[in-house]
Amino acid sequence: MTNAVDALRAFNRFHSQWAGLLRPSYMDSGLGVTAARLLYEIGRAPTGGLLASDLCADLALDPGYVSRVLSRFEKSGWIARDRGRDARQRPIRLTPAGEAFLVRLDQRTRADTAARIAHLSPGNRAVLVAALAQVRALLDPAAD
Amino acid sequence: MTNAVDALRAFNRFHSQWAGLLRPSYMDSGLGVTAARLLYEIGRAPTGGLLASDLCADLALDPGYVSRVLSRFEKSGWIARDRGRDARQRPIRLTPAGEAFLVRLDQRTRADTAARIAHLSPGNRAVLVAALAQVRALLDPAAD
DNA sequence: CATTAATAGTTGATATAGTCAACCAACTGC
DNA sequence: GCAGTTGGTTGACTATATCAACTATTAATG
Numbered sequence: 001m002t003n004a005v006d007a008l009r010a011f012n013r014f015h016s017q018w019a020g021l022l023r024p025s026y027m028d029s030g031l032g033v034t035a036a037r038l039l040y041e042i043g044r045a046p047t048g049g050l051l052a053s054d055l056c057a058d059l060a061l062d063p064g065y066v067s068r069v070l071s072r073f074e075k076s077g078w079i080a081r082d083r084g085r086d087a088r089q090r091p092i093r094l095t096p097a098g099e100a101f102l103v104r105l106d107q108r109t110r111a112d113t114a115a116r117i118a119h120l121s122p123g124n125r126a127v128l129v130a131a132l133a134q135v136r137a138l139l140d141p142a143a144d
Numbered sequence: 145m146t147n148a149v150d151a152l153r154a155f156n157r158f159h160s161q162w163a164g165l166l167r168p169s170y171m172d173s174g175l176g177v178t179a180a181r182l183l184y185e186i187g188r189a190p191t192g193g194l195l196a197s198d199l200c201a202d203l204a205l206d207p208g209y210v211s212r213v214l215s216r217f218e219k220s221g222w223i224a225r226d227r228g229r230d231a232r233q234r235p236i237r238l239t240p241a242g243e244a245f246l247v248r249l250d251q252r253t254r255a256d257t258a259a260r261i262a263h264l265s266p267g268n269r270a271v272l273v274a275a276l277a278q279v280r281a282l283l284d285p286a287a288d
Numbered sequence: 289c290a291t292t293a294a295t296a297g298t299t300g301a302t303a304t305a306g307t308c309a310a311c312c313a314a315c316t317g318c
Numbered sequence: 319g320c321a322g323t324t325g326g327t328t329g330a331c332t333a334t335a336t337c338a339a340c341t342a343t344t345a346a347t348g
Contacts (some may be wrong), residue, residue, distance in 0.1 A: 004255075004261060004264070004269035004270075004272055004273050005254055005257050005258050005260055005261070007272075007276055007277070008257055008261065008272070008275045008276065009253065009254070009257055011276040011279070011280060012163045014160075014280055014284065015156075015163075016163060016291070017162065018283055018284065019156045020205075021160050022177075022178075022181075022203075032333075032334065034209070034334080034335085035334095038185075051296075051297095051299080052296070053295085053296060059313080061335090062335065062336055062337080063297070063298085063336055064297090064298075064299075064300095064336075064337075064338090065334080066198070066297090066337085067296095067297060067298055067299085068298090068299090068335095070297095071298090082160045086295090086296080086343075087342080087343055087344085088295065088296040088297070088342065088343045088344070089295090089296055089343095090296080096279060106205075108311065110149055110150075110153070112154055112298080113149050113153055114149050116283075117148060117152065117282075118148070118298095119285060120148070120282060124282055125148035125346070127151040127278065128146075128148055128151075128152070128278075128279065128283075129148050129151045129281045129283065131275040131276075131278040131282070132151055132152065132275075133151070133273045133342075134271065134272075134275040134277060135154060135155070135272065135276060135279065136158055138264060138268055138271065138272045138275070139162055139259075139272075140158065140162065140222075140263070141263060160294080175320090176304075176305065178305075178306085179305095194319055194328095195325075196325070196326065197325060197326080205306090206306065206307060206308080207325080207326070207327085208306085208307075208309095208326090208327075208329095209306055209307075210326090210327060211321075211325095211327055211328085212306095212327090212328090214326095217328090230314075230315070230325080231313080231314060231316070232314045232324065232325045232326070233314095233316085233324090233326080234325080234326070267302065270327085271317080
């Protein structure tokens, strides 16, 4: 296991397991992992201008699928869609209810993560943060 | 972002994206991510004694689903199932064809990973390996 | 300005992935 | 030999995702 490729692959296995990427429902939110990612992305976007096509491109998802998920979000009252200047597009914005839902979800996720590193001392946390930054810097030449 | 929880969550986002965990088909193998994990697990197991129930437990999967995937594997000629002493259980073993398939798949995955860190110098690789080990040691108190 | 081509998004049909409950056969303990 | 349990399979179903066809609108070209 001195080899970087093997080490990395082993780490990938470990991490995807650890992070619960395999679980079908994201944090028992009733959302699938993909739907949760969509909602997060909507929450992160500059208010007002986000289009369905942006989501498709950013997350590499099928337009039809995105359309349906967005309809569900709309029905749940988490997003609203207006018409823009270009009447084909339907800019997405998060409603207050959606915002609230997202905040709750985020809090739960954060609490979960916190619990999973609760056993680490402050010193060890610092080491962890440094190591994570190191990994990311090396793997992602174009870090944002 | 000085906070360990936030750093970790950001890393999780980055890594799951980087590792391509979202892609439906594992390395264009025709297998879904779950099926690929099953096959790997079968390949890793001590020859002969592996049971479907072990796979269910280890990977937290539904018995019914596992049963079907294993049937597909059998039909593809990748595994064979005998009867054990306990005639309820059907110990799984990899056939030569399955072994070969797995080797090819592994080579492709390895090549892919290698390409993605091709830009790293030997020194940087060593740093990466150390950082990965560090992360894992901290996150996984019960590392194997 | 009329026609054609492209774009944003939706919808229908279909495939794949995963879940849940019922079930059979074989084993265990009494 | 019977009650309860275990390993595995099957059937019915839901959720997730893909593909192609379609509508409405805008842009491009003559």
